[in-house]
Amino acid sequence: MHLLERSNLVLRGGQSGGEFNSMVAIRLEGIRKAFGTVEVLNGIDLTVEDGEFVVFVGPSGCGKSTLLRIIAGLEEASAGELYFDTKPITNVAPAQRGVAMVFQSYALYPHMTVADNMTMSMRLSGIPKKQRRIRAEEVAEMLQLSPLLDRKPAQLSGGQRQRVAIGRAIVRNPDVFLFDEPLSNLDAALRIETRVGISQLHRTLGNTMVYVTHDQVEAMTMADRIVILDQGQIAQVGAPMDLYHHPANAFVAGFIGSPKMNFIPVTEVGRGKNSLRLASTTGEEFELGLHLTNDDQVVLLGIRPENLKIDPDGQIAGTVTAVERLGSETLIYVAVGDATYVEKSTSDISPSIGGSVRLLIPDQPVHLFKANGQALAQETILPPR
Numbered sequence: 396m397h398l399l400e401r402s403n404l405v406l407r408g409g410q411s412g413g414e415f416n417s418m419v420a421i422r423l424e425g426i427r428k429a430f431g432t433v434e435v436l437n438g439i440d441l442t443v444e445d446g447e448f449v450v451f452v453g454p455s456g457c458g459k460s461t462l463l464r465i466i467a468g469l470e471e472a473s474a475g476e477l478y479f480d481t482k483p484i485t486n487v488a489p490a491q492r493g494v495a496m497v498f499q500s501y502a503l504y505p506h507m508t509v510a511d512n513m514t515m516s517m518r519l520s521g522i523p524k525k526q527r528r529i530r531a532e533e534v535a536e537m538l539q540l541s542p543l544l545d546r547k548p549a550q551l552s553g554g555q556r557q558r559v560a561i562g563r564a565i566v567r568n569p570d571v572f573l574f575d576e577p578l579s580n581l582d583a584a585l586r587i588e589t590r591v592g593i594s595q596l597h598r599t600l601g602n603t604m605v606y607v608t609h610d611q612v613e614a615m616t617m618a619d620r621i622v623i624l625d626q627g628q629i630a631q632v633g634a635p636m637d638l639y640h641h642p643a644n645a646f647v648a649g650f651i652g653s654p655k656m657n658f659i660p661v662t663e664v665g666r667g668k669n670s671l672r673l674a675s676t677t678g679e680e681f682e683l684g685l686h687l688t689n690d691d692q693v694v695l696l697g698i699r700p701e702n703l704k705i706d707p708d709g710q711i712a713g714t715v716t717a718v719e720r721l722g723s724e725t726l727i728y729v730a731v732g733d734a735t736y737v738e739k740s741t742s743d744i745s746p747s748i749g750g751s752v753r754l755l756i757p758d759q760p761v762h763l764f765k766a767n768g769q770a771l772a773q774e775t776i777l778p779p780r
Contacts, residue, residue: 415517418445419479419493419603421466428461428627434603435461437627439475443605448597448605452614452625453650459607460575462624464604467573468498479570495564497574499580501556503548510544514564534562537599538592554585574595575607578613582596590617611651615639623647640760645768648697654726656762657703657736659696659711671763677732681710684758689774697762700739702725706748708754715746729754 421443429438435458451459459549464470465488466477468489477485478732484492503512510531517527535541538558548556555575564572573583574593578586594617595603608614614621623630623638623646631643631662635651642648648656664680671685673693687693713729713736725745727738727754736754746752763771 398449418601419695420445421571421603422476422478423462423466423724424476426465426477427473428465428470430474434473436465437628440723441622441629443603446601446603446620447476448594448604448606448617449622450608450614450618450620451622451624452608453630455609456626457624458627459609461573463496463605463607466571467494468492469496493570494573495569495571496575497557497560497564497577498670499576501580502550503556503559503561505548507539508547508560509546509551510558512548513566516562516567520642530566530604531562533778534565537565537567537596540563552585554583554589557581557589558592561593565596565600565719570602572600572602572604574604576608578608578610579608586613589682602617604746612653615651623650629676633715641770642697642762644772645697645764645770648762648764652699654700654737654739656697656699659698659731659734659736659756661693661696663693675711675731676734677711679711681756682752683756683761685761685763687763691765691771693763693771695764695768696756697764698756699760700737702760703736703738704755704757704758705729705740705752706737706755707753709755711754711756713752715748715750715752718745718748720745 403555421737423439423441426436426439427434439462451462453459461470462710465472468484468487472485479492504515507515509780510528513534514522514527517530531544535544538561540558540562543551543555547778548559551559557580558578559664578589581589590613593606600736606617617636620632621635622632622637625646631638631647638647642651645658649658660676661673663671663684664674666687669684669686670682670691672680672682673696674680711731713731715727716726716730716735719726723741725742727740727745729736729738731754738754
């Protein structure tokens with residue numbers, strides 16, 4: 396059962412009244428953050444639009460959680476300005492920013508019931524107990540927690556505890572929701588259910604949401620737009636499928652997609668008006684029907700596992716080293732020299748381990764990169780093989 400199976404009720408506003416429809420844009424200008432001599436954010440410029448669900452994603456240490464904490468006011472930026480709509484909030488206290496944050500750790504009070512945990516902020520604001528209970532029941536119905544309101548956290552599963560933490564954020568009626576890897580402590584099945592529920596929550600409430608994760612699958616399935624961070628800088632911003640099909644550089648191409656993109660080092664042998672001739676590290680030459688729109692040399696060819704094919708007419712020879720049958724698809728690992736490439740197939744038939752095969756690289760879709768890792772603009776001339 397999903398988090399929000401019954402999510403069509405109207406929330407009446409926990410503490411301030413009014414419908415739960417406040418929205419705010421977040422604007423970051425030149426945000427920098429250094430811890431001593433170590434700079435973890437290096438000039439972040441970004442706008443999160445009203446009501447948008449934006450996911451920050453990247454490898455460990457890229458600065459995504461630090462950036463989220465700066466938005467929340469839990470970290471102070473070393474330089475730069477932060478705005479909610481047109482209001483500067485760089486120096487505004489966290490409690491005055493109108494944000495609610497859901498952390499990786501549930502951080503629930505073990506001696507309090509679910510209802511009391513969710514409405515703790517209302518209690519601190521002096522809201523009467525009866526009104527707190529009404530609010531708790533509204534949010535509990537939304538999050539499938541109604542039968543659990545009088546239980547203690549120790550009596551809940553991990554997924555239920557995370558829903559209580561999300562409910563605690565909703566009760567505050569914030570302008571902005573911030574999520575810091577909230578699914579990391581859940582098992583695989585609960586992660587899927589909860590990420591669907593959070594997406595439904597966004598569609599129901601319409602509030603601006605910023606979500607941090609290291610899991611690119613979460614980013615792809617949840618976001619309106621993804622912000623990919625690398626070493627404290629924005630590598631690319633875009634809609635999930637735009638990033639998948641049109642990565643700006645090799646880092647983004649390799650980060651988005653599972654299994655990750657195959658990268659084949661190549662040497663450019665020749666270039667015609669309507670063709671590109673390349674050589675692999677094993678010395679095999681092949682031609683692609685592509686027209687490049689600039690003069691930079693191609694040094695790396697990227698191709699996703701679902702586009703790489705094992706075919707007798709393939710351009711590159713290799714040896715099968717492993718086969719993973721996953722039900723609806725099969726992953727076949729092929730060694731070529733010192734590298735291993737992955738083919739994703741929907742066929743139940745696969746070559747035997749140790750067998751010799753050839754890999755077919757189509758004219759499209761492929762991705763070409765120059766020496767600095769940036770993608771090269773290209774046009775397909777020939778129809779795909």
